[in-house]
Amino acid sequence: xxxxxxxxxxxxxxxxxxxxxxxxxxxxxxxxxxxxxxxxxxxxxxxxxxxxxxxxxxxxxxxxxxxxxxxxxxxxxxxxxxxxxxxxxxxxxxxxxxxxxxxxxxxxxxxxxxxxxxxxxxxxxxxxxxxxxxxxxxxxxxxxxxxxxxxxxxxxxxxxxxxxxxxxxxxxxxxxxxxxxxxxxxxxxxxxxxxxxxxxxxxxxxxxxxxxxxxxx
Amino acid sequence: xxxxxxxxxxxxxxxxxxxxxxxxxxxxxxxxxxxxxxxxxxxxxxxxxxxxxxxxxxxxxxxxxxxxxxxxxxxxxxxxxxxxxxxxxxxxxxxxxxxxxxxxxxxxxxxxxxxxxxxxxxxxxxxxxxxxxxxxxxxxxxxxxxxxxxxxxxxxxxxxxxxxxxxxxxxxxxxxxxxxxxxxxxxxxxxxxxxxxxxxxxxxxxxxxxxxxxxxxxxxxxxxxxxxxxxxxxxxxxxxxxxxxxxxxxxxxxxxxxxxxxxxxxxxxxxxxxxxxxxxxxxxxxxxxxxxxxxxxxxxxxxxxxxxxxxxxxxxxxxxxxxxxxxxxxxxxxxxxxxxxxxxxxxxxxxx
Numbered sequence: 001x002x003x004x005x006x007x008x009x010x011x012x013x014x015x016x017x018x019x020x021x022x023x024x025x026x027x028x029x030x031x032x033x034x035x036x037x038x039x040x041x042x043x044x045x046x047x048x049x050x051x052x053x054x055x056x057x058x059x060x061x062x063x064x065x066x067x068x069x070x071x072x073x074x075x076x077x078x079x080x081x082x083x084x085x086x087x088x089x090x091x092x093x094x095x096x097x098x099x100x101x102x103x104x105x106x107x108x109x110x111x112x113x114x115x116x117x118x119x120x121x122x123x124x125x126x127x128x129x130x131x132x133x134x135x136x137x138x139x140x141x142x143x144x145x146x147x148x149x150x151x152x153x154x155x156x157x158x159x160x161x162x163x164x165x166x167x168x169x170x171x172x173x174x175x176x177x178x179x180x181x182x183x184x185x186x187x188x189x190x191x192x193x194x195x196x197x198x199x200x201x202x203x204x205x206x207x208x209x210x211x212x213x214x215x216x217x
Numbered sequence: 218x219x220x221x222x223x224x225x226x227x228x229x230x231x232x233x234x235x236x237x238x239x240x241x242x243x244x245x246x247x248x249x250x251x252x253x254x255x256x257x258x259x260x261x262x263x264x265x266x267x268x269x270x271x272x273x274x275x276x277x278x279x280x281x282x283x284x285x286x287x288x289x290x291x292x293x294x295x296x297x298x299x300x301x302x303x304x305x306x307x308x309x310x311x312x313x314x315x316x317x318x319x320x321x322x323x324x325x326x327x328x329x330x331x332x333x334x335x336x337x338x339x340x341x342x343x344x345x346x347x348x349x350x351x352x353x354x355x356x357x358x359x360x361x362x363x364x365x366x367x368x369x370x371x372x373x374x375x376x377x378x379x380x381x382x383x384x385x386x387x388x389x390x391x392x393x394x395x396x397x398x399x400x401x402x403x404x405x406x407x408x409x410x411x412x413x414x415x416x417x418x419x420x421x422x423x424x425x426x427x428x429x430x431x432x433x434x435x436x437x438x439x440x441x442x443x444x445x446x447x448x449x450x451x452x453x454x455x456x457x458x459x460x461x462x463x464x465x466x467x468x469x470x471x472x473x474x475x476x477x478x479x480x481x482x483x484x485x486x487x488x489x490x491x492x493x494x495x496x497x498x499x500x501x502x503x504x505x506x507x508x509x510x511x512x513x514x515x516x517x518x519x520x521x522x523x524x525x526x527x528x529x530x531x532x533x534x535x536x537x538x539x540x541x542x543x544x545x546x547x548x549x550x551x552x553x554x555x556x557x558x559x560x561x562x563x564x565x566x567x568x569x
Contacts, residue, residue: 120310
C-alpha cells in the first residue's frame with residue numbers, strides 16, 4: 001500500500017458519508033410525507049382521493065423510471081439554480097435527493113399498507129382526526145418496517161453516490177474510477193471496494209438492529 | 218338511547234349498487250344490552266358501524282343520546298364518537314404501544330393531561346383485571362387479555378354506549394364466557410348501553426336483553442330474548458336457536474311417522490318449555506299423580522336466558538284417551554308452554 005492512499009481514502013469516505021447522510025436526511029423529511037400521502041389518498045383510506053393519488057403516483061413512477069446517471073445530467077440546470085453550481089459534492093446531492101424522495105415515498109407507502117385497517121378504524125371510532133391517525137397510529141405502527149425500508153434506501157444511495165463522480169461529486173466511487181481504473185491502481189480499487197462493503201454491512205446491521213428494537217409484534 | 222330510523226346503506230360495486238341495509242329501524246333503551254345476530258354478509262357489521270357513523274348510511278337517521286349523528290359535520294361527529302366506545306373481533310390494539318398506552322390512547326387523542334390519564338387508566342386496568350400487565354405489549358397477551366385491553370380502551374373516554382363488533386368471535390368458549398361476564402358486569406356497574414353484534418346465539422342468550430335478527434339487510438325479527446327464544450317466528454331465527462336448542466326427537470323416536478291420531482302402541486310426545494319460576498315447579502309429578510297415565514322423560518334440559526331459568530323437556534305419555542286429555546288439560550292450566558308433537562312409535566330395537 002503506497003503512502004498516498006490513506007489520505008485519498010479518508011477524504012473519499014468522508015465525501016461519501018457526507019453525500020449519503022445529508023441527501024438521506026433531506027430525502028427522508030420529504031419522502032415520508034410523500035409516502036403518507038400516497039397511502040392515505042388511496043382507495044378506502046382516511047384521505048381517499050383517487051385523482052390526487054393518481055397524479056402523485058404518476059410523478060413518482062416517472063422519476064423512478066429515469067436511470068440515476070441520466071437524471072443527474074438531465075437536471076443540471078435545476079441543480080445550478082438550487083445550489084449555484086452544477087459540479088461538486090453539494091451539487092451531487094440534488095439529484096441524489098430527487099432520486100430518493102420517490103423511492104422513500106413508495107417504500108413508506110408499502111410499510112403503511114401493512115398496518116391493519118382495523119387499527120385505523122378503532123382510532124376513528126375514538127374520534128381521532130386524520131392528522132392524529134397519521135402521527136399516532138400509522139407511523140408508529142409502521143415504524144419497524146419503515147426503518148428496514150429506509151436502510152435499503154441508504155444502501156441504494158451509497159451506490160448512486162458512486163456515480164456522483166461524473167459531476168465532480170467525489171466520494172469512494174469516484175476515487176475507484178479515477179485512481180483504480182483510469183490510473184491503473186488496483187490497490188486503490190480493492191481498498192475502495194472493501195470500504196464500500198464494510199460500509200454497507202454496517203448500515204444494514206444498524207438498520208436491522210434498530211428495526212428489531214422497535215418491533216413489539 | 219339509540220334510535221335508528223329507516224336506515225338504508227347502498228354500496229357501489231362493479232356489478233351495480235348493492236343494498237346492504239334496507240329500511241332498518243330499531244330502538245335501544247338506556248342500559249340495555251341489545252344483540253344483533255345474523256349470518257356473515259347479513260349486514261350486521263355495516264349496521265353497527267352506522268351507529269357511530271364509521272359507515273355513513275345512504276339514508277335514514279341515527280340518533281344516539283338524543284343527538285342526530287346523521288346531521289353532524291365530521292368535526293362534530295368526532296366529538297360525538299367519544300361517547301360511543303367500540304370493541305372489535307380482532308381487538309385492533311396498537312402493537313407498538315403498551316397495555317397502559319393503549320388504554321390511554323383515546324385520552325391522549327383528546328389532549329388529557331398525564332396525571333388525569335393515570336387516574337383513569339389505573340382503575341380501568343383493575344376493572345378488566347390486567348393491573349399486572351400495564352407495561353406489556355399486546356403481542357405478549359392472550360386473545361382474552363387483548364380483548365380486555367380493548368374493553369378498557371373503549372371505556373377510557375367514559376362513553377354512554379359500548380358497541381361490540383363480534384367481540385368474542387375470535388376467542389375460545391372459555392374466554393368468550395369470561396369476556397361476556399365482563400361486558401355484563403360493566404353494563405350493570407356503569408349503566409352502559411351495550412350493542413352486541415354476533416353470529417352466535419349463545420352470546421345473545423348469555424347477556425342480551427333484546428335481540429334483532431338480521432337477514433339480507435333486513436330485520437327479520439326483534440323482541441326480548443325471552444320472546445324470541447321461546448316463540449321464534451322466522452325460519453332464520455329458528456335456525457339460530459336450533460344450534461343451541463336441538464329440536465330433534467330423541468333417537469328412540471327419530472325418523473318414525475308422526476300421527477295426529479292415537480296409534481296403538483305409540484306415545485304422545487309433548488315438548489314443554491318452563492320459564493322463570495315455573496321451571497322449579499314439580500309440574501310433571503303433579504300430572505302423573507292426578508291422571509292415570511304412564512310418562513317417560515325423553516329429553517330434559519335446564520338452562521338460563523341471561524339470568525332467567527329456562528327449562529325444556531320432551532315427554533312421552535301413554536294411557537286411555539280420556540286420561541291423556543286430562544293430562545293435557547292439566548299441563549295447559551300450568552305456567553308453561555306446551556307443544557303437542559304427535560303420536561309416535563318407539564323404534565322396535567333400542568340398540569341404536
